[in-house]
Amino acid sequence: MTEEIRTRRKRGSITRAEIVDAALRLMDGEGESALTFSRLGAELKSSPTAVYRHFTSRDELLEALADHLDGISLAGYVPTDDWRADLTDLAWRAWHTAEAHPAAAALTLLTVANSINELRAVEWILRAMAVAGLRGRAAVVQYQVYAQTVLGAASAYGARLASARTREVADGWIQVYAPTDPSQYPHAEAAKADLAMINYREVFAQQLEMYLSALELTVTRTG
Amino acid sequence: MTEEIRTRRKRGSITRAEIVDAALRLMDGEGESALTFSRLGAELKSSPTAVYRHFTSRDELLEALADHLDGISLAGYVPTDDWRADLTDLAWRAWHTAEAHPAAAALTLLTVANSINELRAVEWILRAMAVAGLRGRAAVVQYQVYAQTVLGAASAYGARLASARTREVADGWIQVYAPTDPSQYPHAEAAKADLAMINYREVFAQQLEMYLSALELTVTRTG
DNA sequence: ACCTGAACACCGTTCAAGT
DNA sequence: ACCTGAACACCGTTCAAGT
Numbered sequence: 001m002t003e004e005i006r007t008r009r010k011r012g013s014i015t016r017a018e019i020v021d022a023a024l025r026l027m028d029g030e031g032e033s034a035l036t037f038s039r040l041g042a043e044l045k046s047s048p049t050a051v052y053r054h055f056t057s058r059d060e061l062l063e064a065l066a067d068h069l070d071g072i073s074l075a076g077y078v079p080t081d082d083w084r085a086d087l088t089d090l091a092w093r094a095w096h097t098a099e100a101h102p103a104a105a106a107l108t109l110l111t112v113a114n115s116i117n118e119l120r121a122v123e124w125i126l127r128a129m130a131v132a133g134l135r136g137r138a139a140v141v142q143y144q145v146y147a148q149t150v151l152g153a154a155s156a157y158g159a160r161l162a163s164a165r166t167r168e169v170a171d172g173w174i175q176v177y178a179p180t181d182p183s184q185y186p187h188a189e190a191a192k193a194d195l196a197m198i199n200y201r202e203v204f205a206q207q208l209e210m211y212l213s214a215l216e217l218t219v220t221r222t223g
Numbered sequence: 224m225t226e227e228i229r230t231r232r233k234r235g236s237i238t239r240a241e242i243v244d245a246a247l248r249l250m251d252g253e254g255e256s257a258l259t260f261s262r263l264g265a266e267l268k269s270s271p272t273a274v275y276r277h278f279t280s281r282d283e284l285l286e287a288l289a290d291h292l293d294g295i296s297l298a299g300y301v302p303t304d305d306w307r308a309d310l311t312d313l314a315w316r317a318w319h320t321a322e323a324h325p326a327a328a329a330l331t332l333l334t335v336a337n338s339i340n341e342l343r344a345v346e347w348i349l350r351a352m353a354v355a356g357l358r359g360r361a362a363v364v365q366y367q368v369y370a371q372t373v374l375g376a377a378s379a380y381g382a383r384l385a386s387a388r389t390r391e392v393a394d395g396w397i398q399v400y401a402p403t404d405p406s407q408y409p410h411a412e413a414a415k416a417d418l419a420m421i422n423y424r425e426v427f428a429q430q431l432e433m434y435l436s437a438l439e440l441t442v443t444r445t446g
Numbered sequence: 447a448c449c450t451g452a453a454c455a456c457c458g459t460t461c462a463a464g465t
Numbered sequence: 466a467c468c469t470g471a472a473c474a475c476c477g478t479t480c481a482a483g484t
Contacts, residue, residue: 011465011467036457047469049459054466058458110329110379111386119408122418126410140417144426145433152375156333163334185342187349194363195345203367210368213440214433234448234484260477270450272478277447281477450483457476464469 009046016054019044020068023061027103031166063115066108070117073097079124083131084212090124091150091208095201098158102165105158109151121147132219142215149211153204160200232269239277242267243291246284250326254389286338289331293340296320302347306354307435313347314373314431318424321381325388328381332374344370355442365438372434376427383423 022043026034037058041048055061073093079086098105112118125146129139182189245266249257260281264271278284296316302309321328335341348369352362405412 123408123411145430185346188346194360207368210437214437
């Protein structure tokens with residue numbers, strides 16, 4: 001039993017950025033369930049309710065967290081004149097962010113944040129589409145297809161890592177399917193060993209390559 | 224003020240299927256926040272704790288819900304010898320399930336359920352890959368790419384519909400981006416009108432078509 | 447894998463009062 | 466968009482007792 005000693009925090013000493021950092025640290029360490037006002041207060045060495053001076057609700061905090069993850073992904077990114085290299089770079093940045101912050105990525109990557117770093121991402125992706133030769137509606141549709149492909153895969157990866165971490169299962173590998181009556185599922189049964197050995201990074205690499213090839217085909221057919 | 228009258232439910236009169244149906248009805252009507260033991264009890268005309276005789280936790284109920292959604296998607300599906308038609312059919316079935324049950328789809332579609340209907344889906348998709356000419360590891364990787372593409376898009380769609388429903392925003396259209404300094408984001412600024420008019424069904428159709436074309440190319444190159 | 451009501455530890459949020 | 470502690474309505478889960 002240690003005595004809880006806490007000196008009153010000075011007026012204005014808590015910032016939104018500090019709160020978002022604390023929230024991310026909690027989720028990285030112990031998953032989504034660790035993100036409570038009580039735990040945040042302890043992490044910030046303040047009262048749990050102090051967070052309400054900076055965010056009106058838990059949802060608003062999550063929106064800020066989504067923007068923060070976008071910011072992490074984009075940090076240091078510099079566009080080039082090679083659209084395919086740029087879209088590959090941006091995709092792996094999202095993937096690595098999900099890998100570093102799985103619980104937060106699973107929770108926020110699929111929601112539209114309408115925030116500043118999301119806008120920066122939109123700008124860079126649309127720029128790459130323009131370099132590829134796409135304009136107007138076609139460029140916007142491809143932005144959506146690209147974003148859906150990358151963010152869907154990254155957040156699924158985050159969800160798998162987060163649930164694996166809480167269930168103490170090995171990372172990156174799918175669980176084995178164990179049908180009660182294998183003869184009813186011949187293809188799944190035959191693929192059992194390969195299903196048990198899937199590496200998600202390789203699947204993402206394949207998915208990205210297929211999308212970019214299809215995009216290149218679309219572009220050359222149009223241009 | 225109406226008097227709450229509830230007769231004791233008979234032993235064995237509550238089934239897992241009935242509970243899952245009630246859970247889905249609650250989420251369809253009022254979103255994820257409506258899925259509480261208290262609301263479930265009211266829906267089942269039973270004690271909230273009766274659910275614990277059939278599921279050991281809320282998480283286990285969600286796993287059963289995930290399986291139920293897979294079952295809804297597959298209902299009436301009959302495979303053919305046209306792999307491209309089959310993969311298109313299965314993809315739109317997932318999409319329409321997300322459209323009919325957005326909150327439940329957003330919550331469960333991205334998690335691995337390891338359940339019977341998920342196994343049925345794996346079997347049908349691997350069968351289509353086999354018809355396309357893929358075997359072994361290559362078939363399993365393509366199963367993963369396909370599933371990630373379709374489920375990522377469907378659950379993102381569900382999440383958007385669910386948040387639009389709770390926020391009373393029009394369905395199927397993206398919110399307008401409103402940058403504070405438009406000149407910093409020239410491509411996003413120029414695409415503003417098109418971004419505001421995106422139809423997600425069309426984006427999904429495009430994404431699916433691009434994946435299937437890329438798959439066809441892979442297959443013909445290999446075979 | 448029977449159904450119920452009371453109880454427990456917790457959670458997000460509000461608000462009057464302190465600096 | 467200041468920080469705190471008490472309070473409120475709720476939530477998932479447990480458990481002894483009823484059928």
